[in-house]
Every structure is written in C-alpha cells, then in structure tokens.
Amino acid sequence: MQEEIFKTKTASIVHLEWSDSFLLTYEQEKITFRLCDLYAFRKRIMNLDIIRLLEADAPDLEIICLPHCDRCLVLNLHEILQFRELLNGTFDTLELNSSIQKILRKNVFNF
DSSP: OEEEEEEOSSEEEEEETTTTEEEEEETTEEEEEOHHHHHHHHHHHHTSOHHHHHSTTSOSOEEEEOTTSSOEEEEOHHHHHHHHHHHHHHHHHHHHHHHHHHHHHHHHHOO
16 A cells, blocks of 8 residues: 655655555656655755855756665756655655654553
8 A cells, every 4th residue: 555645746755555665756757765765865955055056156957866776866956946845745744644643642542
C-alpha cells in the first residue's frame, strides 16, 4: 500500500508501507528514498543559498547529487523553490502525523 504524503503541481512524495520508503515522482522520474536519505536530500536543497543564486554572476543551474544513488538532479532556481515547497510540506505532514499518533496513544492508554 502507498499513501500520498504531499503533492505539488510538479512533484509528489508517497510513503511505500511495504518497504518503509518514500517515492518521489518528478518529471516522469521515480526516485526511492529511505527516510534518512530523504532528510539528507532536504538538507541539500535547504542549504542552497537562494540569494547567491539570484546574483547576476551566479550559475543558472545547480547539480544536486542524490544520496545513496548514482543519479543527480539539475535544477534551476524555480525548480529549487518548488522542491523546497514539496519537502517542507512533506516533513510538516510527517511531523503532524507523528504528533497525532502520540496524542492518540496517550489518550488510549490514559483512561
């Protein structure tokens, strides 16, 4: 079974329960991440200096090597911002789900 975690116009992330991994779908590509790899990918995207990328002498593209994978993404500024939206939404949703589960467990076992 798979559960969609977050989706934007250009990409989505679903949780694959049978393998406890996450599937990123972006531009007809499907890339599987373990949770720790998804954190590492998010960190790489979030650490990009957006202000520097706006400067006239900055490169037009950034190459992001994917963790534990022989693939890279070549992203422009707009795509980087889209990935930030996707990853922030994904991790916000995961955190919310975790908080809800804690509350439910606490209320179920505290009669």
